[in-house]
Amino acid sequence: MKPGDLGELALRNLREALLRNSLTTLGVAVGVASLVAMLSLGVGLQELASKRLANSGLFDTVLVTSRRNLRDFNRSSAEKSAPPQKAPPLDEDVRKEMEHLPNVVEVYPQIRFPTEVRYNGNPYSTVVVGVPASARGNGAYDGMQGSFFSSPTSDEAILQIEFAKDLSNQPSALIAKELIVRYVERQPLAPQSAPADPPSTKKVDGSAAASANDAVSEGFSIVPREKKLRIVGIIETEPAAGFGGFGNGRLFIPLDVATALRAAQVTDLRDAVRASSGKTSYANLTVRAKSPSQVEAIESSIKNMGFSTFSLLDATRNLRLFFTIFDLLLAIFGSLALSVATLGIINTLVMAILERRREIGILKALGAADRDVKQLFFVEAGVMGLLGGVLGAGMGWLIGKAVTWGTNLYLQRQNLPPAHVFSVPWWLVLSAIAFAVVVSLAAGLYPATRAARLNPVEALRYE
Amino acid sequence: MIPIGNGFAVRAERVSRHYQMGSALIRAVDDITLQVRAGEFLSLLGSSGSGKSTLLNLMAGLDRPTSGAIFAQGRNLSELNSLELARYRSRDVGMVFQSFNLLPRMNLEENVELPLRLAEVERGERARRVREALERVRLEKRLTHRPSELSGGEQQRAALARALVNRPTLLLADEPTGNLDSATGESIMVLLREIKHSLGMAIVLVTHERPLAEKFADRIAFVADGKLVSDVVKP
Numbered sequence: 001m002k003p004g005d006l007g008e009l010a011l012r013n014l015r016e017a018l019l020r021n022s023l024t025t026l027g028v029a030v031g032v033a034s035l036v037a038m039l040s041l042g043v044g045l046q047e048l049a050s051k052r053l054a055n056s057g058l059f060d061t062v063l064v065t066s067r068r069n070l071r072d073f074n075r076s077s078a079e080k081s082a083p084p085q086k087a088p089p090l091d092e093d094v095r096k097e098m099e100h101l102p103n104v105v106e107v108y109p110q111i112r113f114p115t116e117v118r119y120n121g122n123p124y125s126t127v128v129v130g131v132p133a134s135a136r137g138n139g140a141y142d143g144m145q146g147s148f149f150s151s152p153t154s155d156e157a158i159l160q161i162e163f164a165k166d167l168s169n170q171p172s173a174l175i176a177k178e179l180i181v182r183y184v185e186r187q188p189l190a191p192q193s194a195p196a197d198p199p200s201t202k203k204v205d206g207s208a209a210a211s212a213n214d215a216v217s218e219g220f221s222i223v224p225r226e227k228k229l230r231i232v233g234i235i236e237t238e239p240a241a242g243f244g245g246f247g248n249g250r251l252f253i254p255l256d257v258a259t260a261l262r263a264a265q266v267t268d269l270r271d272a273v274r275a276s277s278g279k280t281s282y283a284n285l286t287v288r289a290k291s292p293s294q295v296e297a298i299e300s301s302i303k304n305m306g307f308s309t310f311s312l313l314d315a316t317r318n319l320r321l322f323f324t325i326f327d328l329l330l331a332i333f334g335s336l337a338l339s340v341a342t343l344g345i346i347n348t349l350v351m352a353i354l355e356r357r358r359e360i361g362i363l364k365a366l367g368a369a370d371r372d373v374k375q376l377f378f379v380e381a382g383v384m385g386l387l388g389g390v391l392g393a394g395m396g397w398l399i400g401k402a403v404t405w406g407t408n409l410y411l412q413r414q415n416l417p418p419a420h421v422f423s424v425p426w427w428l429v430l431s432a433i434a435f436a437v438v439v440s441l442a443a444g445l446y447p448a449t450r451a452a453r454l455n456p457v458e459a460l461r462y463e
Numbered sequence: 464m465i466p467i468g469n470g471f472a473v474r475a476e477r478v479s480r481h482y483q484m485g486s487a488l489i490r491a492v493d494d495i496t497l498q499v500r501a502g503e504f505l506s507l508l509g510s511s512g513s514g515k516s517t518l519l520n521l522m523a524g525l526d527r528p529t530s531g532a533i534f535a536q537g538r539n540l541s542e543l544n545s546l547e548l549a550r551y552r553s554r555d556v557g558m559v560f561q562s563f564n565l566l567p568r569m570n571l572e573e574n575v576e577l578p579l580r581l582a583e584v585e586r587g588e589r590a591r592r593v594r595e596a597l598e599r600v601r602l603e604k605r606l607t608h609r610p611s612e613l614s615g616g617e618q619q620r621a622a623l624a625r626a627l628v629n630r631p632t633l634l635l636a637d638e639p640t641g642n643l644d645s646a647t648g649e650s651i652m653v654l655l656r657e658i659k660h661s662l663g664m665a666i667v668l669v670t671h672e673r674p675l676a677e678k679f680a681d682r683i684a685f686v687a688d689g690k691l692v693s694d695v696v697k698p
């Protein structure tokens with residue numbers, strides 16, 4: 001029989017036993033709805049967790065340090081490694097090189113320096129941290145008072161709430177006020193070809209410590225400076241953008257502004273006694289990947305460049321493992337209802353064979369092959385699966401909406417921000433429908449085979 | 464006219480069909496040899512349980528003989544697989560039953576169209592052939608009626624239209640008048656004879672009503688206890 005005729009006859013047969021077939025289809029729909037609801041919950045929670053974690057900057061960043069540093073601080077003396085002079089410096093050239101690695105979004109140094117803040121004439125000691133513009137998308141700034149920096153180069157500051165409380169009893173009143181940050185600026189000195197006089201109190205010169213093989217470093221002097229900043233926001237949490245990142249910072253300013261200040265950092269003293277190529281070198285760099293899944297490749301490329309790296313890759317792996325198992329369990333529970341629905345399809349079709357025994361005999365007498373009869377029952381099962389799948393996916397989506405609504409109502413009462421605990425992606429909808437059809441066809445296999453094998457003479461005799 | 468082939472519409476050679484019922488062996492058809500010529504009207508006469516319907520089912524390719532062979536269209540039906548047998552039933556055989564066997568959920572047009580769907584005839588051609596078949600049995604005005612809305616005679620005429628629609632070479636009728644009053648039954652027989660004359664197909668009629676057989680058939684074969692007891696060609 002042609003597919004069109006097959007479909008027409010199958011639909012006609014389904015329409016004839018409308019109530020029974022509708023109930024069977026509804027059974028499939030409930031099964032699919034439960035599967036979709038369970039998996040949507042799994043996907044939703046995974047997305048929620050991944051988004052929060054990705055926004056935190058913990059999982060999509062690689063912390064890069066020079067091997068010189070690690071040798072100095074972390075490695076045991078027995079460990080073999082490249083001689084210090086062969087370990088490349090972490091300078092501007094390297095930074096640019098890393099920016100051109102595939103899937104790297106940005107590479108930025110961590111700028112953090114101690115400061116004295118003047119507000120209303122009173123001094124307050126704290127730590128200033130440079131924040132990259134990309135941190136705007138960071139979930140940590142979502143619920144802040146005020147706003148994020150208006151531009152990457154604006155002289156603005158965001159205060160951590162505890163520090164804001166030190167400045168004023170009414171922290172929210174600080175927004176739009178100005179404060180003064182006092183810091184020490186590095187001022188490079190002209191290169192010297194020979195060891196000079198012993199450095200003065202305010203002058204640090206690395207050349208005296210340089211070995212004969214090293215180029216002569218510049219050295220720098222430090223000069224106290226002041227910077228006026230406008231407070232634009234107050235943040236309640238401690239935003240983390242990468243481990244070893246902005247923790248402990250109390251005053252955040254745009255990274256570009258922080259870089260331009262050329263403020264002396266703690267690590268400068270160490271760099272000053274080390275030979276360099278004369279370019280700005282960094283204690284460490286943070287490399288941000290497009291997504292956590294690309295961290296591993298980026299880490300490996302950077303290691304090949306001769307630097308040490310650190311990421312929380314293992315943690316993301318565990319997270320993925322957890323959600324894979326979680327999804328699997330949800331899918332199993334969701335599938336239970338669908339397996340009950342499968343039995344419903346088998347039952348309906350077996351009943352249909354009994355009822356339509358004579359009809360099958362007539363069809364065979366008129367020239368229907370076993371294959372035609374089998375396909376007819378198959379299509380009927382498939383149509384029930386398709387309709388049940390579509391209906392079930394819709395029902396699952398509605399359940400998701402209802403649960404999200406209920407959850408957000410509860411979160412609202414708990415003074416917590418709303419969250420999307422449910423996610424019904426297209427692939428899930430299409431897969432659920434396809435799964436329902438496949439399961440229904442599998443359920444139709446036995447009845448269809450049985451119908452096809454009916455002896456036409458006996459079937460015609462059946463009253 | 465339908466091509467005649469080797470001169471026989473169907474030929475049974477030493478055909479037997481036995482059933483095992485518990486410990487008893489039922490010889491429903493027992494070593495029958497019978498030929499039906501193309502365009503011939505043969506009536507199989509016999510009492511209930513004589514084996515005439517079993518023989519008809521064997522000729523229709525609905526059943527397979529225990530031994531012997533049935534030849535139709537130059538092929539031994541026993542050697543055909545189930546798909547080939549289905550094609551034979553679809554293209555070469557038309558069947559009419561005592562209880563009409565129309566599908567109650569379909570109207571007349573759909574019932575008559577069913578064999579054409581199974582034979583994968585094009586949709587446009589189907590409509591034309593359905594109308595033609597229903598006109599032949601004078602039911603062209605009842606296209607949209609369901610079987611339950613028709614009288615017994617009309618239902619059997621519709622069944623006849625369905626049997627003819629694929630233009631078979633062999634029409635097998637199993638007690639087609641059994642559920643009808645004598646006048647209606649006779650009108651069906653008249654129709655059968657008309658069809659035989661106009662389309663030239665062979666007809667095998669199973670009946671136990673001797674007068675009808677004698678009036679309409681070209682040849683009468685008597686079956687009793689699964690055996691062919693006599694084969695009479697009318698003068």
